[in-house]
Amino acid sequence: MSDDSLSSHLHEMDLSPAAEFTAQANGTAQMYDDAEADHEGFWAAQARERLTWATDFEQTLDWSGAPFAKWYVGGTLNVAYNCVDRHVEAGHGDRVAIHFEGERGDTRTITYADLQKEVAKAANALESLGVSTGDRVAIYMPMIPETVFTMLACARIGAPHSVIFGGFSAEALHTRIADAEARVVVTTDGQWRRGKAAPLKAAVVAAIAHDDSPVEKVLVVKRTDSEVEWDDQRDVWWHDLVEAQSDTHEARPMDSEHPLFILYTSGTTGKPKGIFHTTGGYLTHAAYTNAVVHDLHPETDVYWCTADVGWVTGHSYIVYGPLANGATQVLYEGTPDSPHQGRWWEIVEKYKVSILYTAPTAIRTFMKWGADIPAKSDLSSIRVLGSVGEPINPEAWLWYRKHIGGDRAPIVDTWWQTETGAIMISPLPGVTTLEPGSAQRPIPGISAEILDDDGQPFTEPEKVGYLVLTKPWPGMLRGIWGDPDRYRETYWSRFGPKYYFAGDGAKYDAKGNIWLLGRVDDVMNVSGHRLSTAEIESALVSHPSVAEAAVVGAADETTGQAVCAFVILRGEAVDHGEETVQELRNHVAQEIGPIAKPRQIMIVPELPKTRSGKIMRRLLKDVAENREVGDVTTLADSSVMSLIQQGMSADSAD
């Protein structure tokens, strides 16, 4: 669609909420006023209404140690009790919690009563391995029910989990396990990918082969029946240990600020940050947003979030939010195109999914595959669509609405981060008149502003600035594991201690909607996955042939951004062309994981640097995006860019 026809199309559409939707919506316009009038009172009410506390809290927020927040001070609760047991006690034991859809078509239906038993057994098993409150447990698993059981079992005994996405390499796993000092790792023998078994435990074995590994025990679920290297002292099968446990377990209440999990995410330096979240505030924020933003009605909805539990979206919107709310949800193990490109839509039809939450990169991929594919399935059950992870372009928004949402389902474009714990900026379905491509406005209870370079807030339309959050919120990170200074510096110093700096560029439109414009720091967003340029650069320079490397995120039609690397080889290294490039790409996959593999690596004689030696990534981005190279006057050697460009055109002539 051309820009002109797109804008006239948008102009004609009525995107105000339908009266029938509004009549049943959990979110209301009144909530904005209530939260505005009494920020803490609003959040206190959410916590009491949505969660079951063992001891009520005495103080809603203690911000005296800013930027280190304490929410719901004095309160105690158990997260697993809130996500499982209380629903059984309320008579919903027979309600399906999880419709598991395996990659090869195997299925499993887990009710809340089943879930209660499974979590109890897993909690007993972890305790039998010596895990107690406060110990960290690493989870390196595919999208299977045991992963959810393990996370909830950890929460139940107050052992913070650190879930590491299955696409990360042994090296990445090692650094994360070491940083969190995890004593136990839970994994599987392998994982199914497009009908084939891929190893998983092998990476755990390699990760803990390091001398300083804190890991004492490895608990292994048999998923693919693959051969695995086994150490009788250290390794134990899930089916031996967990199945033999009692299916009851007492859930002890934890302090509201007890750490619930650590989740590593990429920052602007090479070392990933262990973002940590705590109990009461996080669960309140996850449950509240799942109820009002996704408009979840647990008695009638079938909810499906397609994220992997290895990312924050899977934590907040597969495990904690929906289960705290007593939802029935789909858990899918596989990829969208296995065994064919209509797999997701068959799943929607089969389970009558009513709320679907996914990422723009997936939507753009479906657009490429064609609208006739979803048209083969009955998608009429869908009533709410969500988007997360990166800006959704208006074309993709319209396609999603028309071909998946039957031209009727509201789309919630939800902006948030690993650090924010849960959704922060989003329309409320049934309340907001939608604006395709914009996340629109902070949800009730959240306050944001856009600042200029001098740190001054402004509201002028179309001017680009920096998104900041101006009030503490319950789901906010409580810090970076083991590194309080880095927490303060990264988030609370760019514009002074009053503003949480999100790292995203943003602008308002003439209607006052917020548009998120991507990262303003050296963090890339590739298919909704957060990657750091510095982390990939240090992976590249750890290769013996590489002297120096610079990485940029270049615009990509499907994945949002793609990793492009510029590499200078060492004097003694020989450039074998494509072979060298492949070797370097594989090296990055080994150091970080396949998700970080550069789309393109260009071997160059020099990198553009300022006189003070800083690499000018902006210029490299111009090259990677095939644009005319911008201003080179600040370069120490202005001929460098022509050298790089000559090399590029020689490459493309090959």
Ligand code: PRX
């Ligand atoms: O740049 C923003 C982008 O994703 C970043 C957060 O990444 P991560 O911590 O991995 O969490 C992703 C899932 C919550 C943000 O700083 N981002 C996330 N959602 C949106 C978005 N950008 C634009 N629009 C969104 N809806």
